[in-house]
Amino acid sequence: MTQSLSSRPAGDAVESFAAAKINLYLHVTGRRDDGYHLLDSLVAFAGVGDLIRVGPSDDLSLAIDGPNAGSLAAEPDNIVLRAARALAAAAGVPAKAAITLTKRLPVASGIGGGSADGAATLRGLCRLWGVSPDETELARIGLSLGADLPVCLAGRPMQMAGIGEVLAAAPNLPPAWLVLVNPRVGLSTPAVFKARQAVFSAQAPLVGSPSDAHALASALAERGNDLTEPAVRLLPVIGDVLAAIAGQPSCLLARMSGSGATCFGLFADRTGAEEAARQLALGHADWWVAAAPLVIRGTQV
The missing domain is CATH 3.30.70.890 (GHMP kinase, C-terminal domain)
Known part of the structure; x- marks a missing residue:
């Protein structure tokens, strides 16, 4: 187990909400030598999204249901499975879980559906497997899966910079x-x-x-x-x-x-x-x- 992960008793099946990510504004401020673009964005979330359910299992599996499940049928390796394997490797635990993704958000749509699913998977599996990564370690795991994962892990309004990994608390936003x-x-x-x-x-x-x-x-x-x-x-x-x-x-x-x-x-x-x-x-x-x-x-x- 990595130094920044600590153990606690594993839990029963859990659910984790994967909220739609909204870029309230998005500025492209530059480009790195490796081709990644630098961004400046105020990111918030909407009260609509996908749902991740994780439960005990003897192996790692993923079932997909919901109104937009068909859009993912041809994917050979969903980000949900990659998130599970990445967390298991970092925590030093077996990658064993029965995962169900209820896909409500449209795919490839600019609202971070895949990233939100990956973040929700990491949160749910932390509870299922009884591991407690600190925020830095969990963000590092998330960033290895995609630039939007760290902000989706935060799950609250954030000011985002870099390629998505530089996060700061946003000013309080009003009800809307x-x-x-x-x-x-x-x-x-x-x-x-x-x-x-x-x-x-x-x-x-x-x-x-x-x-x-x-x-x-x-x-x-x-x-x-x-x-x-x-x-x-x-x-x-x-x-x-x-x-x-x-x-x-x-x-x-x-x-x-x-x-x-x-x-x-x-x-x-x-x-x-x-x-x-x-x-x-x-x-x-x-x-x-x-x-x-x-x-x-x-x-x-």
């Missing part, structure tokens, strides 16, 4: 609601970064805590998502999604999350968000639409 919309078309993150032609942006971390959802929208409007233009060029329907969200009467801000294709609208209250989601779903039956609260204090139980 989100409407998430995905046109059910996947978009490759590397392809979006490759298509980007603009100059690099300056860092613009949020200073101070917005008093309400309107103030948050105003602060975000001074920032943007540097990947929107190349994403729209690659997948023009993203422009249609943004226009449809922005056209909802109560929408305070419409923006793409991450590298797309999921976009979100920011709303002041549940009533406005749920009505907007209803109208969007009625007008675009082929889109994935979900209304959810902005998680402002953390997604972990």
